Amino acid sequence: MKLNSILITGASSGIGKACALRIARPSRHLYLNGRNQNALMEIASQCITKGASVKTKNQDVNDRQSMNDWITAIDSLDLVLACAGVSENTLSAPKSDDFIYDIIQTNLYGVLNTVLPSISVMKRQPIKQDVRGRIAAISSIAGFISSASAASYCASKAAVDRLMIAMGGSLKNENILLSSICCGFVKTPMTSKNSFFMPGMVDADQAAYLILKGIARGKRRITFPLWLGSIARFLDLLPPNWTDGLYLQGRKSQSKSFR
Numbered sequence: 068m069k070l071n072s073i074l075i076t077g078a079s080s081g082i083g084k085a086c087a088l089r090i091a092r093p094s095r096h097l098y099l100n101g102r103n104q105n106a107l108m109e110i111a112s113q114c115i116t117k118g119a120s121v122k123t124k125n126q127d128v129n130d131r132q133s134m135n136d137w138i139t140a141i142d143s144l145d146l147v148l149a150c151a152g153v154s155e156n157t158l159s160a161p162k163s164d165d166f167i168y169d170i171i172q173t174n175l176y177g178v179l180n181t182v183l184p185s186i187s188v189m190k191r192q193p194i195k196q197d198v199r200g201r202i203a204a205i206s207s208i209a210g211f212i213s214s215a216s217a218a219s220y221c222a223s224k225a226a227v228d229r230l231m232i233a234m235g236g237s238l239k240n241e242n243i244l245l246s247s248i249c250c251g252f253v254k255t256p257m258t259s260k261n262s263f264f265m266p267g268m269v270d271a272d273q274a275a276y277l278i279l280k281g282i283a284r285g286k287r288r289i290t291f292p293l294w295l296g297s298i299a300r301f302l303d304l305l306p307p308n309w310t311d312g313l314y315l316q317g318r319k320s321q322s323k324s325f326r
């Protein structure tokens with residue numbers, strides 16, 4: 068996979084940061100986004116040390132116009148990773164109804180605000196080795212299930228997965244490859260406050276490796292660990308009354324109702 072120009076949202080932390088650090092090398096141009104300017108500058112300087120050239124954009128992915136202006140001003144993009152996302156752990160006031168809107172807003176519309184302008188940039192660039200460009204958005208294995216303890220998160224991730232797979236079906240004729248990244252548990256600040264058991268957890272660098280390997284292979288849906296994804300698919304076939312208790316188990320100590 069020949070990559071010269073790469074854009075990553077949510078590059079200031081966790082999976083996005085790990086992807087940026089794995090991708091950074093001489094002759095690569097990185098466009099890195101996040102809201103935490105200090106963290107973003109720190110990652111940028113680590114990527115520059117590895118030989119990459121870096122431009123940072125301190126930007127909320129929810130600002131559709133600014134995202135569009137930023138992305139469409141870039142000449143060409145070989146790879147876009149939409150990693151920015153929030154969960155009940157990373158929002159400051161998770162108990163109001165706004166919380167539900169905030170999760171759907173960032174996790175779904177933030178991804179759209181990244182993916183749609185990226186498609187228009189890629190449509191105007193030439194085909195190299197059968198591909199114009201690749202775009203991957205991080206959904207989640209949580210999108211395969213309907214967890215009573217994380218309803219808005221599951222809904223947002225299911226929507227991202229459907230969107231990326233369905234849009235990818237038509238865009239492959241334009242040589243633009245769309246992928247949905249269905250992660251299991253990854254050790255990042257997002258999961259650091261979880262007090263329940265997180266089976267199959269990997270660290271952020273391992274997640275970045277699996278994501279980039281899947282994209283290089285042209286996979287439309289990258290699920291890891293596969294066994295956890297398979298169990299989640301099975302659980303989703305069961306009557307909801309059977310599974311509610313399972314999803315609420317272990318969350319009681321966190322004493323939140325995430326609707």
Ligand SMILES: NC(=O)c1ccc[n+]([C@@H]2O[C@H](COP(=O)([O-])OP(=O)(O)OC[C@H]3O[C@@H](n4cnc5c(N)ncnc54)[C@H](OP(=O)(O)O)[C@@H]3O)[C@@H](O)[C@H]2O)c1
Nearest residue numbers: 077079080081082101102103127128151152252253255257
């Ligand atoms: N960790 C897991 O187990 C896991 C599993 C499945 C899927 N995922 C998904 O993977 C993605 C990355 O999560 P992570 O685990 O790496 O979490 P993280 O360490 O909390 O990182 C989240 C990133 O998203 C950025 N972000 C959040 N809201 C933003 C906004 N409105 N505008 C711009 N950037 C924003 C944050 O940047 P700033 O703070 O600088 O704004 C940060 O860089 C998310 O979509 C998450 O849902 C994670």
